Amino acid sequence: MTAQTVNNDSAKPQQRFEDLRGILRYVPQFRQRVFVIAFDGALMTQPGFASLLQDVAVLQSLNIEVVLVFGARAQVRALAEKRGITLYNDDGMGRTDAAGIEIAKDAIMRQCSDLMADLTALEMPVAISNALAVHPAGVIDGVDLEFTGRIERVDEESLRALLKADIIPILPPLGYDGRGATLRLNSDAVAVEVAIALRAAKVIFVAESGITAADGTRLEQLSVAEAREMHKRKDSKHDVSMLSKLRYAALACQEGVPRVHIVDGTQDEALLAELFSNEGVGTMIHADDYQQIRKARSSDVPALLSMMQQSVDDAALVPRTRDQIQSKIKDFFVLELDGNPIGSVAVHAYEEDGRKIAELACLFVRRSHKNKNHGRKLVAFAEEQARLRNCEVIVALSTQAFRFFEEKMGYTVTGPDALPLSRREKYDKSGRNSKVLVKSLKQSGGPT
Structure with a gap:
């Protein structure tokens, strides 16, 4: 199947909710299924973030089991600039030195606190989870990545226990190795590894932007092969964060997650519009025969x-x-x-x-x-x-x-x-x- 595009005007969420019955037909399909939702950290500072969390509450009210993951690239970068620290990388994919991990810990734990407060205000029971067993990424291409980590395994049982109790697990892009060291993780990798372990029905990346074709229209669908090819080409039209999502989306589908969605989180109601309409408003990477x-x-x-x-x-x-x-x-x-x-x-x-x-x-x-x-x-x-x-x-x-x-x-x-x-x-x-x-x-x- 080839990549499909759709005109941006037709992707406006307000055109997707003409019939409530059309939305409700999805509920039986999604009930008791696990959705891993990962949102870019930059979205947390935008006015629409409160609406995004309300959409998460809607999903939980429909008996969908939600796991939340968040990125911290924007927060880490901002804190480093404030303290005058030069970072080797800000997204958990390159080298993280001693100064960088201190910046990451401070910024990410502040995010955890803010997110817990916001979700508690919506009367959603949540818990920060340390369900990730990690180890140092080691030396790659001759560079010691120091405090950058890689996920070794996911504690599936602890996450399922939280979900069974109707508690939303939150997984920050940090992990702790067997020696007690804190390691920086890439949030896209966290989302996908958790989804694979929980045999999730979907991973939804709520990003700072969407994926578009050369003519500016939204890419509606991508096969796993197409997602890999886009990542391999490293198209300058898509930043490193989006390329990371394409890479891990392909991995998720390869390892049994049927569908991965990438949506523009700056668009009103993007999360619900993507999930509760046939054509959606984002880009879907699929492993099964979607059509x-x-x-x-x-x-x-x-x-x-x-x-x-x-x-x-x-x-x-x-x-x-x-x-x-x-x-x-x-x-x-x-x-x-x-x-x-x-x-x-x-x-x-x-x-x-x-x-x-x-x-x-x-x-x-x-x-x-x-x-x-x-x-x-x-x-x-x-x-x-x-x-x-x-x-x-x-x-x-x-x-x-x-x-x-x-x-x-x-x-x-x-x-x-x-x-x-x-x-x-x-x-x-x-x-x-x-x-x-x-x-x-x-x-x-x-x-x-």
């Missing part, structure tokens, strides 16, 4: 009728009854996005004079999900299904989308005579005067 096309089931019929209604009202689709869909249910396929149906296509097969012809029918995508290549994916899938049925050609009838079939999918406008005889009779009776489009299936190829 899938499957055979329709009888239980899908009500959803299909509901989704089709707007297209029927617009005269783009022929009206169909529940019984008509049910009688042909084996010909229907549903496109799911994050477990929710967003589109459909049907493939009907005819045999005439020893020749098999397929008809692509009932192609539609929810209006809120148009212009995201879902239609192309459904058409390509339908063509492959027709090939599997040994059909030589595929036809499609369209009153409004014929340009799409011609220009995007390689179909040719023809006449009604291209239709099988039984289908031609229905065509004549309908009076819709649809364009008839045809495509040969003899060429190799399949879904893209």
